Amino acid sequence: MQLSQAHLRTLQTCPRQYQYRYLDSLMLPEATLTETPSQKQGRNFHRLMQQHLQGLDVHPILEAQPELKPWFEAFQTTPPPMIQGQGKAEHHRSLGWGEFTLVGVYDYVIFGQEQAQILDWKTYAAAPAPKNLSHDWQTCLYCYLLAATSAYSPKQISMTYWFAQGEKGANFYTFSYSDTTHQAVHQALEQCLNQLSQWLQAYGQGQDLPQVPAAQIPKYCHPCAFAERCRRSQPSGVSSIDPFLAVLKDLSVPR
Structure with missing residues (x-):
């Protein structure tokens, strides 16, 4: 069973939603499957950057999709700091972990002599808080x-x-990794995957994965496409998976 960062994020938010999406393979309502113009533009920009960083001519793309020009010009004018080394676009990595395989697809990775830098392009309007x-x-x-x-x-x-839409001079965040962070992430993954294994065993016996606690219904359930299916008028009282990331909360945030 492959687990990407999207799978882990869904598990963290709501194990029941993970069940519906990835175990039961339930289709989301049609309205939620429609790609918005901003999502399509973001996907096209990622394809543009992939070709640019592979040394391919992107002028035909920019001529056909002029809406990408401001973002591409922003990258050329104020690129993120990048180390020297061999770069690889759309780079895949995977790691076996018991019955699971952790997978990641990187927008760009630079492999230097003594350093490696992961780069990710974000096209949404508002950047999240660094922490x-x-x-x-x-x-x-x-x-x-x-x-x-x-x-x-x-x-x-x-x-x-x-x-891509960040203000000049404040359009990137760089996070330094460390041995301490690595150990904390390993612990969080270990707890998360051990719990998922238990849930999968119970699921095989006909038991649903837990819902989010009643106190989190307004935040997570009201905007969820599966809210009606869950009938959240009856709170489950089951703890969420959020504590698995509690070990990360005190880590420093380099800028």
């Missing part, structure tokens, strides 16, 4: 996977988010 982003499963999993599957030590790894 929230540092605790996000994408940051945690991508750095962890690279450290666990390469010769680089955790302290030699960093991850940079670049925001």
Whole structure:
């Protein structure tokens, strides 16, 4: 069973939603499956950056999709700080963990002599708070996977988010990885996957995965596409998986 940062984030938010989406393979309502113009533009920008960083001519893309020009010009004018080394776009990494396989697809990775840098392009309008982003499963999993599957030590790894719509001079966040963070992420993954294994055993016997606690219904259930299916008028009283990331909450956030 493959687990990406999206799977882990769904588990963290609501194990029952994870069940509906990935175990029961339930289709979301059609309205939630429709790609918005901003999502399509973001996907096209990622494809543009992939070709640009591979040394391919992107002018035909920019001529066909002029809405991407401001973002591409922003990258050329105010690029994120990037180390020297061999770069790989759309780089895949995976790591076996018992019955699971952790997977990550990186927008861009630079492999230097003594450092490795992960880069990720974000196209949404508002950047999240650095502390929230540092605790996000994408940051945690991508750095962890690279450290666990390469010769680089955790302290030699960093991850940079670049925001296409960010203000000049404040359009990127860089997070330094470390041995302490690596151990904390390992502990969080261990707790998360052990709990998931138990839930999967119970699921095989006909038991549903837990819902979020009643106190979190307004935050997580009201906007959820499966809210009606869950009938959250009867709170489950089951604890969520959020404590699995509590070990990360006090980590520093380098800028």
